[in-house]
Amino acid sequence: MRQSSLVVVANRLPVDDSVAPDGACEWRRSPGGLVSALHPILQHAPATWVGWAGGTDTAPALPDVDGVRMHTVALSEDDVRQHYEGFANATLWPLYHDAVEQPVYHRRWWESYQRVNQRFAEAAAEAAEPGAVVWVQDYHLQLVPGMLRALRPDLLIGFFLHVPFPPPELFMQLPRRAELLLGMLGADLVGFQRAQAAHNFAQLAAKVLQVPATDRRIAVEDRVVRIGAFPVSIDMAEMEQLAGRPDVVARAQQLRKDLGEPQHMILSVDRMDYTKGIEHRLKAYSELLADGHIKVRDTVLVQVVVPSRERVEQYQVLRDRVEREVGRVNGEFGRVGEPAIHYLNQPFDRAELAALYRAADVMMVTPLRDGMNLVAKEYVAARVDGDGALVLSEFAGAAAELTQAYLVNPHDLDGLKLTLMHALEAAPSDVRGRMASMREHLRTHDIQAWARSYVSALEQTGTLATRLTS
Numbered sequence: 379m380r381q382s383s384l385v386v387v388a389n390r391l392p393v394d395d396s397v398a399p400d401g402a403c404e405w406r407r408s409p410g411g412l413v414s415a416l417h418p419i420l421q422h423a424p425a426t427w428v429g430w431a432g433g434t435d436t437a438p439a440l441p442d443v444d445g446v447r448m449h450t451v452a453l454s455e456d457d458v459r460q461h462y463e464g465f466a467n468a469t470l471w472p473l474y475h476d477a478v479e480q481p482v483y484h485r486r487w488w489e490s491y492q493r494v495n496q497r498f499a500e501a502a503a504e505a506a507e508p509g510a511v512v513w514v515q516d517y518h519l520q521l522v523p524g525m526l527r528a529l530r531p532d533l534l535i536g537f538f539l540h541v542p543f544p545p546p547e548l549f550m551q552l553p554r555r556a557e558l559l560l561g562m563l564g565a566d567l568v569g570f571q572r573a574q575a576a577h578n579f580a581q582l583a584a585k586v587l588q589v590p591a592t593d594r595r596i597a598v599e600d601r602v603v604r605i606g607a608f609p610v611s612i613d614m615a616e617m618e619q620l621a622g623r624p625d626v627v628a629r630a631q632q633l634r635k636d637l638g639e640p641q642h643m644i645l646s647v648d649r650m651d652y653t654k655g656i657e658h659r660l661k662a663y664s665e666l667l668a669d670g671h672i673k674v675r676d677t678v679l680v681q682v683v684v685p686s687r688e689r690v691e692q693y694q695v696l697r698d699r700v701e702r703e704v705g706r707v708n709g710e711f712g713r714v715g716e717p718a719i720h721y722l723n724q725p726f727d728r729a730e731l732a733a734l735y736r737a738a739d740v741m742m743v744t745p746l747r748d749g750m751n752l753v754a755k756e757y758v759a760a761r762v763d764g765d766g767a768l769v770l771s772e773f774a775g776a777a778a779e780l781t782q783a784y785l786v787n788p789h790d791l792d793g794l795k796l797t798l799m800h801a802l803e804a805a806p807s808d809v810r811g812r813m814a815s816m817r818e819h820l821r822t823h824d825i826q827a828w829a830r831s832y833v834s835a836l837e838q839t840g841t842l843a844t845r846l847t848s
């Protein structure tokens with residue numbers, strides 16, 4: 379087994395399987411995924427990515443992707459049901475997103491979560507050379523840092539949570555709260571999207587584990603764990619390049635034509651998830667139609683919803699509700715050849731997304747709670763023409779950075795309606811001024827900057843530890 383000086387551990391490998399023209403299975407790098415973003419850092423060292431390839435077959439042996447070794451972890455049908463769909467996506471996901479859906483607690487899901495985390499920790503321990511840096515990602519793998527430290531105390535371990543970390547009142551519901559906190563504290567550096575999340579984590583460590591904790595460091599046994607905010611970002615240059623391609627620009631123009639050359643095009647792009655505020659948005663939109671503030675011929679809404687976690691019950695219920703509402707609104711307000719809402723429930727390729735971003739006058743990103751929301755940042759990156767208005771929920775991590783967006787509380791329907799009208803009717807100079815300052819921010823806060831700042835903070839904890847012990 380070849381070993382690496384840098385190991386990334388994530389639930390998913392950064393590849394998708396697709397069928398080649400000859401019918402064979404082919405593996406391609408997931409578009410826009412973390413791997414392209416981390417490329418400069420992953421290339422720097424012989425790196426390995428440990429993750430699940432999707433599906434329930436025995437772990438396939440995969441070729442290297444952009445020079446990065448793929449180390450697959452197999453999940454059985456039971457693991458997928460209980461670890462991925464169960465504890466990760468029906469317990470932790472809703473709990474961490476303000477319990478907008480009721481989290482479900484099952485003891486057998488917890489057992490599966492532990493088993494799968496142990497398997498990932500063992501795979502990482504195998505792949506890491508002595509003294510390597512191991513960077514563990516997200517809520518599926520919160521026990522991995524602690525398990526890995528027990529196996530390999532020589533490693534420098536980082537953990538980054540891509541989703542929100544909830545306030546104590548919510549986290550305290552978790553039956554196995556102490557174990558989860560201790561698992562994360564196996565890392566040398568625990569990173570969050572927002573400073574508030576680091577604060578919540580410190581408060582919980584003090585309360586549940588009774589250890590000394592500030593918003594920057596937590597003492598556990600004989601170690602000091604650093605904590606902090608590292609807001610994740612996108613590959614700005616890649617999206618700018620894509621959105622500037624002549625075929626993408628032409629496609630954006632064609633989309634406007636296909637939509638009947640409306641005065642205003644509004645766009646939303648979400649995973650089909652109850653955290654995204656899709657129903658609230660549709661309700662606000664249908665009220666604006668009913669009030670006569672918006673007319674179907676002048677204004678169109680394109681709602682893209684990418685299928686997600688389709689076997690989880692809450693996701694199936696959501697899809698039914700969204701589709702019923704789209705049907706109702708179109709039935710009530712549409713005309714022949716002129717639906718009120720253009721609803722697309724399918725995966726989208728990146729060039730088509732970039733064309734949609736470029737075609738839309740107003741982008742509505744209004745989640746009820748979101749760790750970051752990279753769609754908001756992608757829209758800004760795609761607007762190389764300096765145009766386009768972003769309506770953004772205050773409850774998305776991105777709102778802390780994109781302060782020039784038209785910010786809104788998505789629970790406040792009247793506020794949502796007013797803000798959308800405000801964005802639709804804003805003076806071009808206001809729209810362009812806001813877009814310019816958001817683009818300026820992203821230029822210096824792209825994904826490469828994120829990865830560099832996290833890894834250098836992690837390496838610093840190593841230097842400090844060496845200094846303290848030598």
Ligand code: G6P
Pocket residue numbers: 390516540541686687
């Ligand atoms: C969120 C999570 C990611 C996850 C993604 C897609 O952004 O933070 O870890 O990969 O959703 O969800 P899926 O369940 O398809 O991996």
